[in-house]
Amino acid sequence: MAEYTLEQKDSFTVIGLGTELKSDYTDFVGINKEKTDFWQNVSQDGRLEHLKSISTNDYVFAVSEAVNGKMMYYAGVMTEAAAPEEARVIQFPKGEYLVVKGEAQTADELNNRLAGVAFGQALGEAKNVAYVGGPNTTVEMGHRNGMVYGEMWIPVVRK
Template identity: 75%
Template sequence: MANYTLEEKESFTVLGIGTELKSDYTDYAGINKEKADFWSAVKQDGRLDKLKAVATNDYIFVVNEAVNNKMMHYAGVMTEASLPEASRVIQFPKGEYLVVKGAAETAEELSNMVTGIAFGQVLPEAKNFAYVGGPNTAVIMGQRNGSVFGEMWIPVVRK
């Protein structure tokens, strides 16, 4: 099984700028293209920089959440501030989280990698815990030795 930990986390809030993903949830190529296009747009038009300017730390949150039966994807930061560009305040519950650490050449590769490991390997093989919904996030934490590093955080419950 892939390398992972279970960690207790306090509740936290992420301010996000989002988009609805229109591809079928099984269309990974379509979803990844939509996500890449979204990230390209928020970087180019300055919305990501506006989020970073109000953040309480240097982490960038790549959030996935089902909202009103829609598959939503957000760029977010931890903050108490609000921005007119922001589309959602995302509440993450206090509790246990599946944490998968990783490093890759780019933030996009890191996000796709830790998401794939968590949902493709760890959760299907897990016997003692399960993901029962709610927001999940890849957390881009920084750069080291030419790589981007971070973690996937998924709220889980014990079986």
């Protein structure tokens, strides 16, 4: 049984740097490699640090979203500042969200673990709600005791 909560959230906006994931949506190894490579690139080239410098909080968002039939993936932050030219403004709706909390050794591991629990267990167990698309996100919230902790937020509707 997966541990999750259903929480009301106000609408929020994430400014994200993105990449198109080319692996088939059932190819978890391929998708995870693409995500890892993307995080390495935006971390090494300074773009992620720039986003963090304009953020309104310490959260780092890993957003998945279908856009024009493409599977997109973003590294982002909440900010009131103007978005960098190559960034996308991602709107999350006000409403109910399925939330899975966790921690891991690395942000990459946290991302994979939370997505696995959320999509592999929690959504199936949450009988009174359904995910009908739209952006979903893993939120890296900080570090404690040598671990990265955070949450996965998936917008849901009542059945």
